[in-house]
Amino acid sequence: MPLRAESGFPELIRPMLASPGQLPPGSGWAFEFKWDGVRTVTYARGGRVRAMTRNDLEVSATYPEVRALSALLGDHEAVLDGEIVALGARKQPDFGRLQSRMHVARPGDDLLARVPVVYYVFDLLHLDGRSLLGASYAERRQELAALGLGGQAEVRVPPSFSEVHGEDVLAVAEDYGLEGVVAKRVTSRYEPGRRSAAWVKVPLVRTQEVLIGGWRPGDGRRAGTIGSLLLGVRCDDGVHYVGKVGTGFTHSALLDLQQRLRPLERAESPFVDAVPADHARRAHWVRPELVGEVEYRAWTTDRRLRHSSWRGLRPDKDPDDVRMPAP
Missing domain, CATH: 3.30.470.30 (DNA ligase/mRNA capping enzyme)
Incomplete structure (x- = not known):
């Protein structure tokens, strides 16, 4: 009302x-x-x-x-x-x-x-x-x-x-x-x-709102900044891992994300399900409070985002509203 x-x-x-x-x-x-x-x-x-x-x-x-x-x-x-x-x-x-x-x-x-x-x-x-x-x-x-x-x-x-x-x-x-x-x-x-x-x-363009639950450091030109973000969406039993995204960032966006994620750091993964070992390696975990948006090609059968690209943060969206879409 x-x-x-x-x-x-x-x-x-x-x-x-x-x-x-x-x-x-x-x-x-x-x-x-x-x-x-x-x-x-x-x-x-x-x-x-x-x-x-x-x-x-x-x-x-x-x-x-x-x-x-x-x-x-x-x-x-x-x-x-x-x-x-x-x-x-x-x-x-x-x-x-x-x-x-x-x-x-x-x-x-x-x-x-x-x-x-x-x-x-x-x-x-x-x-x-x-x-x-x-x-x-x-x-x-x-x-x-x-x-x-x-x-x-x-x-x-x-x-x-x-x-x-x-x-x-x-x-x-x-x-x-x-x-x-x-x-x-x-x-x-x-x-x-x-x-x-x-x-x-x-x-026509497939997009998904996501929660940032962690990040992995970059290599090469991205050394010292974020290499990829670890993403999740909320289900009834908590935040589920849906994959990582490492493309679509500008340099200024990466620096801004680092500043925003630093005070959200935590010791353990915020996801209720297991993150693949190759994704979790060197991961910095954060409280899943920042909402972002990605463009993607499809969902895999195990409910992971396929060929995702970062579009940006969504401060206009509530973290509690970031939900897994219907199959």
Whole structure:
């Protein structure tokens, strides 16, 4: 349930989450492109805009671009759901570029100019004293469109396709190098904080959130820094080992990881299952509190990530939410 202030304006509405799956058959679905960014619910009221991530972290100062909502909304009070995205040279979402903004509490003018972000608003949860959580997806999108949130580069309302085949939308996403699509049942209400079957995410790029449980020192050019990270995901009985990742790092990312992992060191492995001896050799174990994200080719039969590559830390994600996907 959303938390409310005495005035009735919501203090906190946790975002509704999509379940992974295949494109749903039949009618009654709308399709949106899947954006590769930071999921953010924004609260606009009285000229102030507050932005909150999935794990209740306020990032209003990290992404001051969201303040553009104040001018666009005028006298309206609203709670909006969307994704903060950094665009690359081809105007496509670039998660690597976004990484340079995610860990900066108050970016300076130079960083803001070099790596601008865009807030893609795809849902409306509260408007002028009215909760829209019980309204259908189609009704919420209609009211969102009526707000006319356009005219400024920092805020965009991405399209929703309700009378097309999902395969066609997925094909367009692939042509443009997007992450995938999200199918949303047009009659569905908004379910705060819940991973619902009424929203289905169909990725083209396979990614997995992971917990860092250890690291191995590097050799050669990486001597003195991290060679690979030892990764896990949470199951009912604890954190299970799912493999290591040693590619996809920049030098600055490795130095940052070393600083963040140093205070988390522990004497023994945090994984409830055995780590292969060749992976555990020379390992430095840490408390599994840092969330990262990897891109991968497939899961092996023994539930290990195959051909994984590091994408970056995810401070916007809660470690308790990093779970093993369904087989």
